[in-house]
Amino acid sequence: MSTQAPSLPPPSDEQAYMHVSALEAGHLSVPWDLLVVGDQPDDPMVPSLAFFLHHSKTKKKVVFDLGIRRDINDFVPAAMAESCLPDVKQSVAESLAAGGVPPSSVDVVVLSHLHWDHVGDPSLFTTAEFVLGEGSKKALGLETGSLRNPTFYISSIRIPEDRLRFVTASDLNVAIGPYPRAMDIFGDGSMYIVDASGHADGHINILARTSPDGAWILLGGDSAHHPDMITGKMQVAYSIDANTGAVVCVHEDKEVAEENIRRMRSLSEIPRVQVLIAHDPVWYQENKDKEVFLPHRIPPLVY
Numbered sequence: 001m002s003t004q005a006p007s008l009p010p011p012s013d014e015q016a017y018m019h020v021s022a023l024e025a026g027h028l029s030v031p032w033d034l035l036v037v038g039d040q041p042d043d044p045m046v047p048s049l050a051f052f053l054h055h056s057k058t059k060k061k062v063v064f065d066l067g068i069r070r071d072i073n074d075f076v077p078a079a080m081a082e083s084c085l086p087d088v089k090q091s092v093a094e095s096l097a098a099g100g101v102p103p104s105s106v107d108v109v110v111l112s113h114l115h116w117d118h119v120g121d122p123s124l125f126t127t128a129e130f131v132l133g134e135g136s137k138k139a140l141g142l143e144t145g146s147l148r149n150p151t152f153y154i155s156s157i158r159i160p161e162d163r164l165r166f167v168t169a170s171d172l173n174v175a176i177g178p179y180p181r182a183m184d185i186f187g188d189g190s191m192y193i194v195d196a197s198g199h200a201d202g203h204i205n206i207l208a209r210t211s212p213d214g215a216w217i218l219l220g221g222d223s224a225h226h227p228d229m230i231t232g233k234m235q236v237a238y239s240i241d242a243n244t245g246a247v248v249c250v251h252e253d254k255e256v257a258e259e260n261i262r263r264m265r266s267l268s269e270i271p272r273v274q275v276l277i278a279h280d281p282v283w284y285q286e287n288k289d290k291e292v293f294l295p296h297r298i299p300p301l302v303y
């Protein structure tokens, strides 16, 4: 069997695309040794990046992930706050407002998954539809009807249940590049929600065109925690529980997470495709003082 390098669909005439801006959304400390095998970064502090996407034609406003809320310590177990040292100088809502976008004007909020450092303060997005992977239902407690219990990773922050849309298996009805399950959310090829499970059940990514002539970006959430994992220089860290023999890993399903990382790797090898994960310390160091944060845009990759 020959393996063919994936490709992405060419643009149509007058192709719609998304303007993408980074949003400051707080920082946290991560235990690198529990995340990656390889040369450990020295600094444990990483950003929890969020993104603003603006449709080139309809002007629909999308936010991907809501970062960390300032009063997060009221919503997570004390052990989490003590070990992760969340630090929010600017929340997503403040980053949007500073860039001229009131949170109440946002049309769609896509949450990669429901871990506490990605759900921010949903209550400020008063009219947005919230889009989540179907696997997130379990974390919300909607399947059992029981009250959600804050765990080490899941906070007690509420998502507006009357404006929730779950991306179902039948929504994920197109294949794009290396991803067999994706959804063309606006029906014009400008932005796809892709199934990127592994880190958490129902974890989703956004794959968006960033120009009318063939540039793309993948917003990877927690699909990986360092860009060297995408190139293969670092691997996913794990251990084996001595009592149960179970794999202990920051990703819910290590093997599925690794398959998803391989997909990101092949995607990143396509010309003009940028891959950006939420906690990327390398990108952040290089770009924190550049004009890539709202109201500015992340420039589309050129040849």
Ligand SMILES: [Zn+2]
Pocket: 113, 115, 199, 200, 222
């Ligand atoms: Zn996570």
